Amino acid sequence: MTGPTGGLRAGPAPTPAQLRHARSVRRALATELGRVREAALAWRNGLGAVLAGLIGFSLIKGRNDVGQIASNWAVVAGLLLLGALVVGAWGVLALLRAAHGRPSAARVVASPGGAVRPFSVEDHDETLASARSLRIGITLTCLCTALLAAAVGVTWYAPPKDPPQLLIRQGGTTLCGTPTSAARGTVVLKVNGVTSTVDLARADSVTPVASCPAPAPAGP
Amino acid sequence: MTTPPIPQGPVPLPYLRVTEPSYAQRAAATFLREDFAGAVVLSGPCPRCGHPMEFPVVERIFRTPTPGASAPASASPPVVVFCTVEDVEYPGAPEGEAGCGAYWSLVLAAEAGT
Ligand SMILES: [Zn+2]
Numbered sequence: 048m049t050g051p052t053g054g055l056r057a058g059p060a061p062t063p064a065q066l067r068h069a070r071s072v073r074r075a076l077a078t079e080l081g082r083v084r085e086a087a088l089a090w091r092n093g094l095g096a097v098l099a100g101l102i103g104f105s106l107i108k109g110r111n112d113v114g115q116i117a118s119n120w121a122v123v124a125g126l127l128l129l130g131a132l133v134v135g136a137w138g139v140l141a142l143l144r145a146a147h148g149r150p151s152a153a154r155v156v157a158s159p160g161g162a163v164r165p166f167s168v169e170d171h172d173e174t175l176a177s178a179r180s181l182r183i184g185i186t187l188t189c190l191c192t193a194l195l196a197a198a199v200g201v202t203w204y205a206p207p208k209d210p211p212q213l214l215i216r217q218g219g220t221t222l223c224g225t226p227t228s229a230a231r232g233t234v235v236l237k238v239n240g241v242t243s244t245v246d247l248a249r250a251d252s253v254t255p256v257a258s259c260p261a262p263a264p265a266g267p
Numbered sequence: 268m269t270t271p272p273i274p275q276g277p278v279p280l281p282y283l284r285v286t287e288p289s290y291a292q293r294a295a296a297t298f299l300r301e302d303f304a305g306a307v308v309l310s311g312p313c314p315r316c317g318h319p320m321e322f323p324v325v326e327r328i329f330r331t332p333t334p335g336a337s338a339p340a341s342a343s344p345p346v347v348v349f350c351t352v353e354d355v356e357y358p359g360a361p362e363g364e365a366g367c368g369a370y371w372s373l374v375l376a377a378e379a380g381t
Contacts, residue, residue: 053300053376054300054302054375054376055294055298055309055373055374055375056373056374057288057291057294057295057371057372057373057374058346058371058374059345059372060287060288060291060371060372061370066284066349066370069347069349069370070349073349164303165321167306167308167321168305168306168308171306171323171325172306175305
């Protein structure tokens with residue numbers, strides 16, 4: 048009791064419920080590619096809009112802010128942003144792939160020794176591949192959103208960059224601290240929390256520095 | 268058990284949702300089974316109306332209506348098959364339904380023999 052290729056045996060008579068189920072599966076199979084495309088299109092439109100808005104926001108908003116935070120945090124923010132862009136682009140590609148399919152022609156000529164895959168099988172494979180792409184796309188765009196949020200969060204909450212310091216040499220003494228105000232040839236320096244007024248006319252050199260050198264050994 | 272001759276002619280059979288043990292036996296003998304990745308395609312003449320038909324059996328479909336849809340090719344539960352002839356109008360067929368109404372079931376053996 049085997050068919051031309053074997054592997055088939057007569058089964059028992061199906062019940063009406065089994066038949067109904069088989070018919071509904073067949074209907075779902077006939078429409079599954081359209082449904083997965085529809086779902087992917089909706090996801091693409093929704094996530095695409097969210098992503099475009101977020102990326103635009105973080106590119107425009109983030110640039111000014113990054114310059115004001117400590118440099119190693121700026122690197123972190125930059126890396127997060129780069130990661131978000133890469134992941135986002137990948138996610139969008141996956142969503143597009145799911146919504147519009149791969150632009151490739153179906154194989155019609157049988158490979159040697161193999162049968163031609165019927166279009167119904169091609170479509171079914173395409174549906175499963177699209178559903179997979181859709182899942183990947185959704186995951187990646189969500190990850191992209193999280194990375195963007197982290198990058199923006201870093202620009203907001205990272206410690207600010209140290210203010211510029213002024214190194215003033217006066218005879219044999221050196222003062223270094225944050226200038227708080229300057230007026231009429233004097234400058235007020237804040238050195239280790241103590242403010243002192245320096246007469247610039249008597250200064251030998253005034254050098255702006257990013258950070259003060261290690262505190263000189265105690266003693267004048 | 269006698270298997271009635273496959274009726275064929277200019278007047279198609281009336282639509283009838285019906286099954287007979289002979290349908291499964293004849294389909295098991297005449298249907299061609301082709302295994303593809305993720306799908307098995309059964310094709311052959313419908314044991315009731317005799318028109319050629321094709322029936323894909325898939326392991327999973329996108330958003331299945333009920334869990335555990337079609338049987339995978341390696342499982343033993345019988346696959347419900349029904350006539351899916353599309354280019355014939357069967358008198359009395361419900362709107363939008365293809366085929367002559369015949370249904371039966373086939374057991375896909377774990378591996379296709381040669
Ligand atoms: Zn039929």
